[in-house]
Amino acid sequence: MMLANLIFIPLLGAVVSYLAERTGVVSARSVALATTLLTAVLSVVALLEFLGGADMFPEQSRVWISDFGITFTLGADAMSLSLVLLTALLYLVAVLASWNIGGNRGRYFGLLLTMEAGLMGVFLALDLFLFYVFWEIVLIPAFFLINGWGGERRSYAAMKVLIYTHLGSLFMFIGIIMMYLKAGSFSFFDISDALAGADAGFKSMVFLLLFIGFAFKIPLVPFHTWLPDAYTEAPTPVTILLAGLLSKMGAYGLLRLGVSLLPETFQNYAYAVAVLALISVFYAAFTALAQRDIKRLVAFSSVSHMGFLVLGIASFDFIGISGAIFQMVSHGLIVALLFFLTGMLVEKVGSREIPRLGGLITRAPFLGWVLVFASLASLGLPGLSGFVAELSILLGLFSTYPFLAYITVLSLPLTAGYYLWMLQRSTFGATSELVEGARSDVRWFEALPVLVLVLLITLLGVYPAPLMEMIGTTSREIVALIGGI
Template sequence: MDPGFPVLSLLIFLPLLGALLIALLPGRHTPTQWLVQNTPGEAKDYPKWIALGISLGGLIIALVMFIIFDRSAAGFQFVDEFDWISAEAVGFNVKYAFGVDGLSMPLVLLTAFLSVVAVLVSWRVDLRTKEYFAWLLVLETSVLGVFTSLDLIFFFLFWELELIPMFLLISIWGSGNRNYSALKFVLYTVFGSAFMLVGFLALGVAADTFDFREIRADAIAAAFLPAPVIFAFILIAFSIKLPVVPLHTWLPDAHTDAPTAVSVILAGVLLKMGGYGILRLLFTLMPDVGADADLALAIIGTVSIVYGAIVTMRQTDLKRLIAYSSVSHMGFVLLGVSALGVTGMSGAAMQLVTHGLITGMLFVMFGLVYDRTHTRQIAEMTGLMHHIPLLGIGMVFAGLAGLGLPALAGFVAEITIFLGAFGSQTAAVSVALLGVLLAAGYILWALQRTFFGPRDEKWSHLPDANHWSEFTIIGALMALIVLLGVYPSIVMDLLEMGVEPIVTNLETVVSSAGSVGAGGG
């Protein structure tokens, strides 16, 4: 699909322009006041309206792209590219190249959607609103950049770009031990990206280009570092981001102390960058190493699922509980990938999308409840359903989706992963099923303790959902989760299309290596 117009660049940089616009408009005036130069005032409203407009614009662009996306053509579409650095003599060539394929298109749409959600859920933020919404938009740009970069250097650039907004968003607008959490997040990520950069450079130097569409297996074989080392280096960064046990300890801290919108973005799309990277870079570029690593990935994935679920069970802080459940759910991604087949991998990709929606919704619901109760402790909440039934319904819905109730989005992803992985990773799947059981346990138990249970008059003054922004978010998220639950192929087809070349490549490598066939297709 070539629209003859750099629509993708527009999508990526629109939020950045919006951020600049917000930053440059004078602080104490609304734009109108500023233009006609009268009445100074503490108008705090316009940054959020600009942010909403910009993120909605992004969502519309992404939606249009999603609709006109050519579902019959493999490969990248909407490609924008030109040479950016060409230093031939020293072999340092970087391309400005962006494009989407079946794998990244749904994630781009998810990012654009959750960014709107993030803006709406921040509607009541009143601390330094200008900066807040500007950084939120910068964050959107960086995530979109990661999902669409076709050049390793740009991938890395956007990967790092996300740190600054996250650091500031958590440490200025967060709560609790926010400085510690923000710095921990940054240091973990930088630690991972340090190794990732070396891996990327090894690939780029060997192939003489950083455009990963052009990096061939024979070039990687001739790299200065052995392919498994490169694979491991890059995997470190993605595992931290995903996260997998034992590299996950930054996640509960960051999540718990982050403002709601940032939790939504963090759980909804930032973690997905790890899973996306594993599929897009590791398995596309180094399928042979990936095929050898399948058992290791399955084990790590399963450990994450089960350990994550057990730790989740033990949480007394509702937000931390949701955060830990992400660790468990992201383990499914690794399990699906380790199946090495179309079913498992597209299930893993689907899990990225559905978990983004579901956990995004869980954090939204928690955020709305927290705005009212001002406590995160499960023990202090009880019988909330009596007082805020609408929010309660939203929370229960999100919880049920999270535990994989059929006809909701989470079920589709998990069942696909299990189907895909059962043949090749039987033992791992059997253990991982325990994770599903535990998920039902911790979610239902948490709901029971907070929303159900005896009525507590302490909460009788709480207002239920009452603002248009709240209804919009809850409604949209519910609708999407149901839509993906009953009609998953709208996204699943694309994802399958995206992982097919990866799997074909894998099978060629595996069969030429003479080993036993891996995973069903």
């Protein structure tokens, strides 16, 4: 199978869904659903080929800009494939979450699918120029989507996310160009070879430049200030994609470029990165505690969990890195479910304000129970996927930086605290006036994504072995780079 299909089919779908809505032949949303379904099927096909032992790293290569040794090179290993599958799945969720979106649907789904092409490109590119190009292009549809379909302060939020992450990305680009000048090519493999013999000062400089780009995207405190506005103001489906996938771009970049290309350099800075991540974990958790808007609470909780993920990467331990990659998938699923529910809350109840949602579980039991489930998953209840990921990360961290690990453990009750407190005030407790009038109906395009996500979160929690094993191939390679097992 050609991995390029995973990029071009969403792109084609984007054009078709725009034209479909204009001409009125079919609705844009059905084209979008068909496209995302097809992409999901193709992702699964790619996975099966990978499991069948096909070498897809790299899969294909074409010259793009010859004077700079730039090629259109795609490839996938276990890590890329996990994220490709996550992208395909969350796009199905996002399309269903946008089923009744207002405004010009042709434009909306066109932009949404263009973004999918960009995301797939980021996770598949093995030419760093190509990687950067996809990385940047994801932002443009996001800017339009937030601006066109967002909440009250949308134009401020859209501009902020655009400017902030663009700034970070350009610093990353300088880092990439520096590596290119060393290697004479943008190919991941050529650069990997060339960097092996480069001097330490040069590598430190490159690492810091790259890190700025990733830190803005993940985001780590203090590079996170764009996030609460963007996540809150974006329409629900876009928030799902921002939190579930765009943040993973940063983590993926950190692993693919930071760890794989500059292992020793990263290791020198690992402690500092871990401390930064730890600050993120705590800062975001405390901020989440203070939120009244449930969407903002989930946004900060997301920052906190991404900090956890970075801790796993910085542990440079086999189990820790496996846990981090596992967390990418797990956090993607959980955060998508949580944001999906916040969207439903607005639809059914008419508010996201925690104090106004009291007694939800009596009036809208489906919504209430799923919210309980998602919160428990997010706080790391054993038996659900978040637990597996965070436990592995902690185990990895204990073997490398025990002191930091002890502090990290302290964040767990905090996370449990803000989620349970939120549940207590919103879902349980006295029925509020607003909830009295809540609608309790659940339609198919609401139930389906919820059920799929719940199922997957449980499955990965109960039986994580297959995914862990697959991820293990990538993390083993990474650990081997620094002379580990």
